[in-house]
Amino acid sequence: MRVFSISGALRAFLFRPTPPMPSRRDFLKAGGVSLGALAVAPELLRAAPGSPLLAAPGAFRPLPPLYTDPATRELMLEALDAAKRAGASWADVRISRNRNNSVNTREQQVTNVVESDTMGCGVRVLVDGCWGFAATQELTSAGVGMAAQEAAAIAKANRVARDRRIELAPAPAHPDATWRSAYTIDPFTVSLEDKVGLLLAANAEAQKVANIRFVNSGLSFVKEERNYANTDGSVITQDYVRSWVTMSCTAVANGEVAVRGPEVVQPAGRGWEYVLEADITANAPKWAGEAAEKLTAKSVDVGRYDLILHPSQLFLTIHESLGHPTELDRVMGYEANYAGTSFMAPPEKVLGSLKLGPPMMNLIGNRSEVGALATIGYDDDGVMPDDFHIIKDGILNDFQTTREQAPLLNWWYEKNGQQPRSHGCSYAQSWADVQFQRMPNVSLQPGEEDLSWDDLIAATDRGIAMIGRSSYSIDQQRYNAQFGAQLCYEVRNGKIVGQLKDVAYQMRTPDFWNSLDMLGGKSSYEFGGTFNDGKGQPSQANAVSHGCPPVRIKNINVINTGRSL
């Protein structure tokens, strides 16, 4: 990358010794006395002295050791005790600090710099088979105790409308567990100049390309310091970082507008090192050139084509058409009022029999792939997730589950000689939200032969090769979908002959995947993902990745989306 030059005055400021800011812990200690309550502040949650404010450009600290701070542990155990005193048969508690940093630019100006840092406590209880949840920002024993009491009171109030008791699948306790995501440079220790410098340098490169009128770019980082405890005896601390760099190049000429981006680099469960590897300054002219070339792209002729889908486009089709309908809460109707249900229902009629693709098709749910967004050590039920085949040799094999849902599939696991268990898919977007079933990484396995993107194109007589996520829409049971792409190339006789525009494919999920006839190999396997998968009421965001190779799908209906006013 290009190094951002800093002025002498700025440098003097940056290297000026600055007194460390008082930590949150110090305050809560002092404040607790007047509150007349235990006042411990979570050590891990305190404002770290190595905050971004003091970081010099290019200077990165090694990551600190990870452990559950005794004060945080004590506060969590107090919350669990309060829940039990209030009548809970089971309870869990999360105390977390959520940090967000975003920097946005357009052309040669910065439009927005925001640093967000919130923390709090969420307590979930089971009383007499009913759920209750309450969240508070008061991190004192009085505060978390009141949240536990309110959660129990809500659960008791709901008893009048209970039908069946909630029962949880057993899970081993993890009394002293820690986990950290695969990052080496904490983005929250990177200076603002490094971030701004990178974006503006990349924008400048894109702006040099003919007909590029607008360039927007941005960085978005999340750091979650997650502490969890439950009445099974688990106490878990996790440190999770994710990063996303976006860039969109807009070309304008002769009344035409063409955009490439903003998702030109996939988000990842990694740190600043991932942003550097993406090398947006070197790639910006390519992305800008693709937007400019799109100005003269040919409008697609409607009809049936063989589609060659790049992982940057395909991941979203996997997410929508295979990821969502295999969420067991949707299958059972728990999302009927919002996100929808699933065409893969009821489980006893589809597990082991529904043919979703050819025998070469294998789809694995996991929270273990290094650098993927849903990767985590322990889920928000306190479960260590496992890897599981959702589709095995083309046949539906399993669903995504939590501890509340796994018992619904006991019959299936017993039939297959498997130990019934949750797959570890419980997640809440923050301490302020209740956890529920969310998508793990759902990844399409590469083919046995190591075919590349180019091999798939070379094998195709009449097709369209599609790169990058664009417009996407799917029905509430995940049958009928329509997807566009950022870049569409016409393929004739094994060669790309030019860009197309106004392209979208319409599909019916089982028909589409059963038309899969070529899979890329291991070396073509890539991740695509998003920070913002929405589900639930109130709606929560989940970050998830999908690994996949490029694929070829035969004979798919392509429509032309171009209209004029």
Add this chain to the structure above:
Amino acid sequence: MHARLNNAMAANGVLGEADAQSVVERAVRLSKADAVNISVQSGRETNLRFADNQLSTAGATTNTTIRVESVFGQRRASVVTNDRTDEGLRRAVEQSEVIAKLAPEDPEYLGPLGAQTYTPIPAWFDSTAELSADARAQAALTALTKARAANDLTVAGYIVCNASASALGNNAGLFAYHRSTNANYTLTARTNDGTGSGWAAAEDNDWTQIDFEAVARDAIDKARRSANPVAIEPGRYTVIFEPEATANLVSVMRGALQARSADEGRSAFSKPGGGTKVGEKILDERVTISSNPRDPLVLAAPFDGDGLPVQEETWIRNGVLEQLSYSRYWAQRQGKPVTTGGNSLRMEGGSESVASMIANTERGIVVTRLWYLRAVDNRTLVYTGLTRDGTFLVENGKIARSIKNFRFNDSPLFMLNNLEAVGPAVRTAGGGSLVMPAIKVRDFNFTSLSDAV
């Protein structure tokens, strides 16, 4: 100071005006920046979900966040915290100052907004803010009891109440405070054979105005009537959109009402060759679209996120694009007045009922609501999406049968040029502070069938 913080938290956890003002004033006093803008958002949300004829999750979340934007010259940055203590506030102010000094100059920054005058809007109802968990459970029982007794139905629903306060202030004399409540109920009933689904909903600032019995009756009636749908050919149809479906499509025009993207040549309201379509007739003359924070059906906030007073603004009058929305910066640059419409949007209603629209239709389709709308082309506002939870064929003035859902590819700019009839405007419940009528349009473009129920 700690005692004051405790007093600041009312029983419902939402900051009152004096306490919000004290947070703003403390932050202003701590600031060493040329300008400092403070935003305090305080809220309590209570909710209850049910599905598969039983309760699922229920909760209460209380939180207050403070956003501090510090400005030195043209350099600025924001820090958000939920630590309301003196120390937390001091740290947020200092952090935002450190980051702001490092930020490049923002040529679009215009300086802090001075004191403004707002007319208060009474959007707060204790009935919503102080609602008990027992009352929510009893409300859920209205639908649960019916479905459990019926044997042919499964219901899923969501009850959510929000009580919130928003305060803005700075060191140039601005102070704004507004508090509001909102109660929202959505319900989906499905037939147990998996072939029928019906949705109904209600929303109001005042919990006591939500008619839980009526919502349950409507959703259940629609679920039963929509069972066993038949497939009919996709194509262009006369369509009667119920108010929720109208809202789904008309609200996508909001983004295009920004003057800047139109002036920059990248919106549906840009004129080919330069300029905008302001002053041109773009829609049927019965279409008037406006924003009004004092709309009696949606009591919204009297100021926007920058602290600018929100006035009633008409964007499209009798089919003519009357004006676009100008931010402070863009207004100054273009020599125009600032126009901020706030969050609400209303399409003026007419007098024809849905029943009458059906009676006057030889062949057409009734749509309850739309789902998963995504832009296909921002230049034309062509969106794709699907019908959901109650789609019916009309033949010879009567609902003839339930039909399978469709995917559409169409634009509100085409739809509102093909207008046949307009019903009374009502508050919709899908979110977004929208007041919309049922409408009947011709030649709406359904492009494929969906098997989804």
